[in-house]
Amino acid sequence: MSKLGTGKINRLIAHFSLPGFLSQPSVAASLLKAAPILTPKLGQAESGSSGSQFPKTTALFGAGASGFLGCATIAYASDEAEHGLDCPSYPWPHISILSSYDHSSIRRGHQVYQQVCASCHSMSLISYRDLVGVAYAEEETKAMAAEIEVVDGPSDEGKMFTRPGKVSDRLPQPYTNEQAARFANGGAYPPDLSLITKARHNGQNYVFALLTGYHDYPAGVTIRDELHYNPYFPGGAIVMPKMLNDGAVEYEDGTPATEAQMGKDVVTFLSWAAEPEMEERKLMGLKWIFVLSLVLLQAGYYRRMRWSVLISRKLVLDVVN
Ligand code: HEC
Numbered sequence: 413m414s415k416l417g418t419g420k421i422n423r424l425i426a427h428f429s430l431p432g433f434l435s436q437p438s439v440a441a442s443l444l445k446a447a448p449i450l451t452p453k454l455g456q457a458e459s460g461s462s463g464s465q466f467p468k469t470t471a472l473f474g475a476g477a478s479g480f481l482g483c484a485t486i487a488y489a490s491d492e493a494e495h496g497l498d499c500p501s502y503p504w505p506h507i508s509i510l511s512s513y514d515h516s517s518i519r520r521g522h523q524v525y526q527q528v529c530a531s532c533h534s535m536s537l538i539s540y541r542d543l544v545g546v547a548y549a550e551e552e553t554k555a556m557a558a559e560i561e562v563v564d565g566p567s568d569e570g571k572m573f574t575r576p577g578k579v580s581d582r583l584p585q586p587y588t589n590e591q592a593a594r595f596a597n598g599g600a601y602p603p604d605l606s607l608i609t610k611a612r613h614n615g616q617n618y619v620f621a622l623l624t625g626y627h628d629y630p631a632g633v634t635i636r637d638e639l640h641y642n643p644y645f646p647g648g649a650i651v652m653p654k655m656l657n658d659g660a661v662e663y664e665d666g667t668p669a670t671e672a673q674m675g676k677d678v679v680t681f682l683s684w685a686a687e688p689e690m691e692e693r694k695l696m697g698l699k700w701i702f703v704l705s706l707v708l709l710q711a712g713y714y715r716r717m718r719w720s721v722l723i724s725r726k727l728v729l730d731v732v733n
Pocket residue numbers: 524525528529530531532533597600601602603608612619622623645649650651652653655656678
C-alpha cells in the first residue's frame with residue numbers, strides 16, 4: 413500500500429538531496445510538476461499498485477543526483493582559489509596497496525632536507541632514532557646526532573648546559589620561536605614539515621608540484637619583489653624562493669641531483685615522516701584480508717552444508733490428529 417502524498421515526497425527529496433537549491437520544498441515540487449511522467453500515480457496513491465514505487469524512487473534518485481552535480485560544480489570552481497592550481501597525480505612508487513617506500517629515496521630525501529630545507533623548516537616530530545633501520549644504520553645515526561649541540565639541564569648546580577646530541581634527540585629547530593622565524597622570512601612562517609604531506613590538500617603531489625613549479629610571472633601579473641610566482645601555492649605568490657636548483661646537493665650514491673630527482677626524494681622523505689607506519693599498516697591489512705577470506709570460506713561452508721538443512725526443513729502442525 414503506497415500512501416505517499418506530494419508533501420511527503422517533497423520532504424523526502426529535501427531529506428535526501430545535498431544542501432542546495434533542491435532542499436527547498438517549493439523547488440522540489442516544481443521539479444515533480446515539470447516531470448509528470450515520473451509521478452503517474454500521485455493523488456491516487458491508494459490504488460495499491462506497487463508499480464508506482466519505482467518511478468518515485470527514480471525521481472528521488474534523479475533529484476538527488478542533480479543536487480549533487482550542482483554542488484560538485486561549485487566545489488570545483490572554488491578549488492583553485494582555495495588550494496592553488498590543481499596539481500598532477502604523480503606515480504609515486506609507494507602509492508599502491510602492495511608497495512613499500514623506496515628507502516634509498518628516503519635517505520637521499522633526508523640529505524636534501526638537511527642540506528637545503530633545514531635552515532628554515534623544523535621537523536619537530538622526528539628524532540634521530542626514527543631514522544635507524546629506515547634510512548641509516550645505527551652507527552651512522554649516532555655520528556649524525558653527535559654533530560649537533562643540544563641545550564640540556566638543569567645540572568646538579570641548577571644550570572643549563574650544552575651537550576652533543578643523542579639519537580633520542582629530535583631534529584634541531586632552525587629558529588628558537590615563531591617570531592624569530594617570521595622575522596627572518598619577511599613575515600611568513602615556514603611551517604614545520606613533519607606532517608606537511610598530511611596537512612595539505614593532495615599532500616605529496618602538492619608539495620612536489622610546489623617545489624618544482626616556480627615560473628616567471630605570466631604577462632599582466634605583478635607581485636611584490638620579495639614574493640615568488642608559483643601557481644600551485646594558493647594565491648600564486650609565495651615567500652619561499654625556488655630552493656631546488658640542479659646540483660643543489662651532491663648525493664653520496666652518485667644519483668644525478670636534478671631538480672625533479674631532489675623533489676621526488678625530499679617528498680618521499682616527507683611522506684615517510686608523516687606516515688612512518690605505512691608499511692606496517694599495509695602488511696597488517698593484507699594479513700587481515702587473508703584471515704577474513706578464510707573465515708568467509710568457512711562461513712560459506714556452514715551456510716551451505718550445515719544450516720541449509722535447518723533452513724529448508726518444513727514444520728507441520730497437525731491439529732487434526
Ligand atoms: C629560505 C628559507 C626556506 C627554505 C630553505 C625552504 N623553505 Fe619552504 N617555506 C619557507 C617559507 C618562508 C614558507 C612560507 C611561505 C608563505 O607563507 O608564503 C615556506 C613554505 C613551505 C611549504 C608550505 C607551503 C604551504 O602550502 O603552506 C612547504 C611544503 C615547503 N616550504 C617546503 C620546503 C622544502 C621541501 C624545502 C627544501 C627543499 C624548503 N621548503 C626550503 C621558507 C623556506
